[in-house]
Amino acid sequence: MTITRDPTIPPPRRLKPWNAVERSLAKVGISGRVLVLAAPVLWLLVFFLVPLAVVFGISLTTKQFGRPPYSALLSTEEGTVQLTLHLSNYVRLFTDNLYVAAYLSSIRIAAIATIFTLIIGYPMAYAIARAPDRWRNILLMLVVLPFFTSFLLRVYALIGFMRGNGVINQFLGLFGIEPIVMMQTDFAVYVGIIYTYLPFMILPLYTTLVKLDVSLFEASADLGARPLRTFLSVTLPLSMPGVIAGSMLVFIPAIGEFVIPSLLGGPSTLMIGRVLWDEFFTNTNWPRAAAVAMAMLVVVVVPIMLLQRAQSSVVEK
Amino acid sequence: MKKSQQLAVDTRPWRDPGSNKPFVRIKNVTKKFGDVLAVHDVSLDIYRSELFCLLGGSGSGKSTLLRMLAGFERPTSGTIEIDGQDMTDVPPYNRPVNMMFQSYALFPHMSVEQNIAYGLKRDHLPKGEINDRVAELLSLVKLQDYGRRKPHQLSGGQRQRVALARALAKRPKLLLLDEPLGALDKKLREETQFELVKIQEQLGVTFIVVTHDQEEAMTLATRIGVMNLGEIAMIGEPTDIYEFPNSRFVASFIGSANMVEGVVTEDEPGHVRIRSSELGCDIYVAHGVDCAPDQHLWWAIRPEKMVLSREKPQTAHDANVTSGVVEEIAYLGDISLYQVALDSGKRLRVSQTNSVRGNPDAITWEEKVYVSWGDSAGSVLTV
Numbered sequence: 008m009t010i011t012r013d014p015t016i017p018p019p020r021r022l023k024p025w026n027a028v029e030r031s032l033a034k035v036g037i038s039g040r041v042l043v044l045a046a047p048v049l050w051l052l053v054f055f056l057v058p059l060a061v062v063f064g065i066s067l068t069t070k071q072f073g074r075p076p077y078s079a080l081l082s083t084e085e086g087t088v089q090l091t092l093h094l095s096n097y098v099r100l101f102t103d104n105l106y107v108a109a110y111l112s113s114i115r116i117a118a119i120a121t122i123f124t125l126i127i128g129y130p131m132a133y134a135i136a137r138a139p140d141r142w143r144n145i146l147l148m149l150v151v152l153p154f155f156t157s158f159l160l161r162v163y164a165l166i167g168f169m170r171g172n173g174v175i176n177q178f179l180g181l182f183g184i185e186p187i188v189m190m191q192t193d194f195a196v197y198v199g200i201i202y203t204y205l206p207f208m209i210l211p212l213y214t215t216l217v218k219l220d221v222s223l224f225e226a227s228a229d230l231g232a233r234p235l236r237t238f239l240s241v242t243l244p245l246s247m248p249g250v251i252a253g254s255m256l257v258f259i260p261a262i263g264e265f266v267i268p269s270l271l272g273g274p275s276t277l278m279i280g281r282v283l284w285d286e287f288f289t290n291t292n293w294p295r296a297a298a299v300a301m302a303m304l305v306v307v308v309v310p311i312m313l314l315q316r317a318q319s320s321v322v323e324k
Numbered sequence: 325m326k327k328s329q330q331l332a333v334d335t336r337p338w339r340d341p342g343s344n345k346p347f348v349r350i351k352n353v354t355k356k357f358g359d360v361l362a363v364h365d366v367s368l369d370i371y372r373s374e375l376f377c378l379l380g381g382s383g384s385g386k387s388t389l390l391r392m393l394a395g396f397e398r399p400t401s402g403t404i405e406i407d408g409q410d411m412t413d414v415p416p417y418n419r420p421v422n423m424m425f426q427s428y429a430l431f432p433h434m435s436v437e438q439n440i441a442y443g444l445k446r447d448h449l450p451k452g453e454i455n456d457r458v459a460e461l462l463s464l465v466k467l468q469d470y471g472r473r474k475p476h477q478l479s480g481g482q483r484q485r486v487a488l489a490r491a492l493a494k495r496p497k498l499l500l501l502d503e504p505l506g507a508l509d510k511k512l513r514e515e516t517q518f519e520l521v522k523i524q525e526q527l528g529v530t531f532i533v534v535t536h537d538q539e540e541a542m543t544l545a546t547r548i549g550v551m552n553l554g555e556i557a558m559i560g561e562p563t564d565i566y567e568f569p570n571s572r573f574v575a576s577f578i579g580s581a582n583m584v585e586g587v588v589t590e591d592e593p594g595h596v597r598i599r600s601s602e603l604g605c606d607i608y609v610a611h612g613v614d615c616a617p618d619q620h621l622w623w624a625i626r627p628e629k630m631v632l633s634r635e636k637p638q639t640a641h642d643a644n645v646t647s648g649v650v651e652e653i654a655y656l657g658d659i660s661l662y663q664v665a666l667d668s669g670k671r672l673r674v675s676q677t678n679s680v681r682g683n684p685d686a687i688t689w690e691e692k693v694y695v696s697w698g699d700s701a702g703s704v705l706t707v
Binding site: 220222223225226227228229230231232233236240241244245 | 394395396415416417418421422423425426427429430431432433442443446447490493494
């Protein structure tokens with residue numbers, strides 16, 4: 008699209024001092040557009056890319072006692088600058104079963120939790136999208152409401168529900184049912200992840216579902232499709248962008264989740280976030296921890312890229 | 325000769341309701357949304373192979389009635405029968421009815437072929453048959469080369485035809501069309517109108533079309549049902565609706581009409597005389613009217629049913645001619661519309677055919693003119 012200015016309308020009036028500033032900046036090749044883009048780019052550079060580079064750098068050193076607790080990347084020896092790269096940390100990631108198992112277990116837990124979040128979140132998002140206008144905002148508000156309290160508090164509240172003499176078991180006791188062990192199990196971790204990340208699934212699903220034209224469902228019914236068929240052939244494919252976005256928003260942070268498995272999970276719940284924490288704080292092995300973090304980044308980025316490709320092929324409109 | 329006689333019998337079954345069974349039978353149907361009465365006690369019979377138009381303004385209940393036929397809304401009371409079967413509680417996916425939506429409602433993630441095949445797949449037809457039917461429908465709507473495209477790669481007119489093909493795919497007994505040409509521009513609409521009629525005649529499917537465009541209704545319909553405030557104001561063939569409106573609403577809703585008030589002075593079986601002070605003359609109607617002497621009523625006449633002249637024309641019965649001054653002229657090419665101000669202040673719209681090219685002697689602004697009409701040119705309206 009090209010924007011042509013109507014010659015009869017005078018150009019917008021500008022403040023004089025800005026004219027001068029703009030002209031001098033333009034001489035150096037900086038326009039308003041560049042300035043606007045510069046702010047977020049700078050922010051990302053300082054707070055994301057530089058720290059990432061530092062972590063990557065640390066991952067290529069070895070552990071040593073002292074401050075900082077890792078060997079220097081660059082050293083000067085007899086007037087020459089020397090760059091020492093240690094790949095041992097990465098090699099260990101593959102040779103030590105602990106890491107591979109932790110990664111696989113994290114992916115498995117995150118994937119199962121994502122599927123359940125989707126199964127629980129989809130009907131909720133659908134109901135909200137089809138609710139009468141005046142109800143919709145209230146229902147959305149209720150979905151977001153948990154964010155108004157501290158995440159840690161909510162996890163502790165879950166402990167109160169699931170522990171041996173917690174709310175659930177006391178309730179079951181009324182019917183003479185023996186207490187069920189829920190805490191320190193994978194089950195508790197799933198409950199924690201699903202509960203915490205449900206809003207991240209519902210919101211993107213809601214946004215795609217609310218945009219769908221109701222007459223598409225009617226057309227499907229009109230052509231002889233029963234409700235389930237309509238859902239599988241029309242509703243679900245058209246809400247795929249929301250399904251993918253929601254699943255990514257749950258799956259990716261769930262892989263690296265640390266608080267939930269350490270508070271709700273048992274000793275057998277192996278997740279990469281806990282391994283990383285232990286390497287860093289218990290073993291003070293910064294280089295190993297950094298390598299774990301970098302590998303986790305790859306583990307997370309690859310599915311993002313695959314999903315994004317899938318999404319763009321679905322969304323092509 | 326024989327054929328045309330047959331046509332007269334076969335294509336107008338509503339003229340002989342005794343010996344013809346209606347195909348769609350809407351009986352005392354009422355639909356309420358909360359406290360709002362959308363459709364009020366509508367009864368309507370539609371016959372096989374008809375192209376019936378529901379015509380009305382927005383909020384007249386025409387779309388609600390259509391949606392009840394499709395099964396998307398359930399009547400609050402009353403019944404709907406299609407081909408002798410009660411459809412009131414049958415869900416949309418079990419009705420022998422298909423609908424063409426105003427927005428077309430094409431599935432954006434499916435190609436044109438998949439859209440058309442959607443209904444056929446629901447019937448679990450063999451693949452080969454589905455492909456044959458899709459190809460047949462694509463050629464019916466002249467979109468043979470567009471089967472693999474997605475709806476967003478088509479123009480408005482092409483989408484409209486895909487929607488029609490999809491709605492026809494299951495060979496429904498009854499096709500419902502909601503403002504089928506509403507989204508097309510004027511020229512395309514005119515072309516498509518005739519194509520729609522052609523397809524309807526070719527397939528013999530019963531069409532019910534909802535429209536707010538009276539020109540569209542006139543062109544398409546075998547019969548028109550004019551709707552107003554949830555009720556059917558009049559049902560009739562296009563000529564009936566236009567020439568013999570049954571009420572002031574229908575007379576003013578369809579086309580344009582001059583409406584004047586009057587009082588009955590003579591009420592004979594063969595003629596009626598109405599005095600109208602608004603018109604400044606008597607109206608002599610050459611047929612009997614169901615009215616009483618001194619009754620207050622209305623008389624409506626179409627702009628093209630009146631004649632303008634500079635000289636006072638001779639009219640019988642000392643009636644049906646009045647005079648005024650030309651106030652406005654709208655030249656429309658084929659006709660000119662004159663607005664004539666009468667002595668009473670009432671304004672009449674009169675149209676005259678421009679049969680002489682660049683007529684230098686045409687009646688012009690500020691001229692005193694006589695307006696006259698035939699003694700059965702207008703309609704006497706009591707409601």
